[in-house]
Amino acid sequence: MVLDGWGGDADPGFIMCIFQDWNDLGYAGVAYADPAFDEMYAKAYSTMDANERLNYINECQRIVYEDCPYTCICYDQSVQAINSSAWTGYVFNSLGMFGNERLDTYINLEPVA
Secondary structure, eight states: OOOOOOOOOSSOHHHHHTTSOTTTTOOOTTOOOOHHHHHHHHHHTTOOOHHHHHHHHHHHHHHHHHHOOOOOOOOOOOOOOOOTTTEEOOOOOTTSOOOTTOHHHHHHOEEOO
C-alpha cells in the first residue's frame, strides 16, 4: 500500500501529468499506464482551442475515473492567509486564491503605503 498526496490548481495541467505512463513521463508511484490516457493528455496540451482542450481533459478524467489507479481517502481543505492590511498586489486565480507559483504576485506585491 502506498499513501500519497497531491495538490493542483485551477488548471488540471500538472496534477493530471501524474497519470502519464510512469515508465516514460509520469510521477505516479503506482505503476499506472494507459495509452489512451497518454494520447488524450498529449492532445490536451498541444491544442490552443479552449473548448477542444476541455474535451480532451474531460476524456482524460473519464479514463482515470474508470481505471481507478488511486483511491482517495481524504481531501484537504485549501486554506490561505494573507495580510492585506500590510501588503497589496496579490494576484488571485478564478477560485479567489493566490498560488505560490504565480510570478505575477511576486512582481506586484508591495507594502501598503
